[in-house]
Amino acid sequence: MAGLSYLGAAVAFRAAENAPDAVAGVIMSGYSFLLSPGTLNRWLTGFTSMAARQRGVRDHFAQLHGEKWEKLLTATFDELSDGCLRLPGLDDLKSFRAPVHLVNGALLQNERNAIEPAAAAGADVAVIAGAGHVVPVDAPRVFVASVEDFADRVDAGRTVFHERRRAAARAAAATGEETRV
Numbered sequence: 327m328a329g330l331s332y333l334g335a336a337v338a339f340r341a342a343e344n345a346p347d348a349v350a351g352v353i354m355s356g357y358s359f360l361l362s363p364g365t366l367n368r369w370l371t372g373f374t375s376m377a378a379r380q381r382g383v384r385d386h387f388a389q390l391h392g393e394k395w396e397k398l399l400t401a402t403f404d405e406l407s408d409g410c411l412r413l414p415g416l417d418d419l420k421s422f423r424a425p426v427h428l429v430n431g432a433l434l435q436n437e438r439n440a441i442e443p444a445a446a447a448g449a450d451v452a453v454i455a456g457a458g459h460v461v462p463v464d465a466p467r468v469f470v471a472s473v474e475d476f477a478d479r480v481d482a483g484r485t486v487f488h489e490r491r492r493a494a495a496r497a498a499a500a501t502g503e504e505t506r507v
Contacts, residue, residue, distance in 0.1 A: 328353040328473070330462065332366055332413065333402040339414045342424055351425035351480045351487075353473055356459045358430075358440030359416045359447065363406050366413065370403045390460060419447040425487035426450065427476040431457030431464060450476055450486050 327349050329338025335354035342349040374396065377384040387395040405411035419426060426449040430437035438453060445451045452472045457464035479485050 327351070328355070329357075331356040331459065332361070333398065333405070333411075336411055336413050339418070339422075339426075340411065343414075343418070343422065346423040349424050351427065351476065351485070352422075353427045353429060353476060355429040355461045355469070356431070356437065357428060358436055359414060359419055359428075359444050360440055361413065361436065363413055367403060367406060370399045374399055390463070416443055416447045419444065419449060422448070422487075425476075425480050425485035427452070427473070427485075429454065429461055429469060429472050431459060431461045433458040433464075445486070448486055448490060450479070 327338045327342050329335035329352070335357035338352055339354060342352045373383075373387065377387055377396070391398055402411075406413070414422075426444075428441065428444045428449045429452045430441060432438055432453050432455045437459065441451045441453055454461050454465045454468050454472070457468070462469045476485070
């Protein structure tokens with residue numbers, strides 16, 4: 327399952343969280359597990375306000391997110407505000423029961439800063455040079471190669487998630503405890 331940007335990535339994560347046996351892994355792009363809902367709400371408000379005043383910004387958002395970009399931002403804000411959607415954080419990632427691959431662009435500092443904590447919490451990660459928030463648009467071939475590599479590693483049981491499960495099983499076997507992963 328794959329999700330792009332804060333809304334798509336959060337929806338994909340939450341859907342997989344609710345049906346872990348139906349999902350082999352989750353790919354998230356343009357996301358930070360460190361971002362607070364309040365910060366995202368301020369961004370959404372700022373983007374909408376900027377676009378209302380500046381035609382170039384409005385046209386850029388329409389090119390990037392499609393003609394219904396404003397409805398997308400409004401829906402994201404509404405979903406977060408009414409509690410229907412909760413942004414996954416690092417604690418959610420640590421307890422997630424499937425492999426996660428975070429693919430962020432190198433051009434945005436907050437998304438670069440998200441990589442190391444996500445890796446420490448158990449995600450496979452990739453930083454794509456020359457890409458911004460919408461990695462599949464900025465670097466489509468590199469994004470696809472990263473996703474295919476992750477899918478191959480999921481199939482082979484060679485993701486960070488799988489390695490941590492094996493390490494937990496070895497530690498449990500050494501102490502005679504039952505594995506709780």
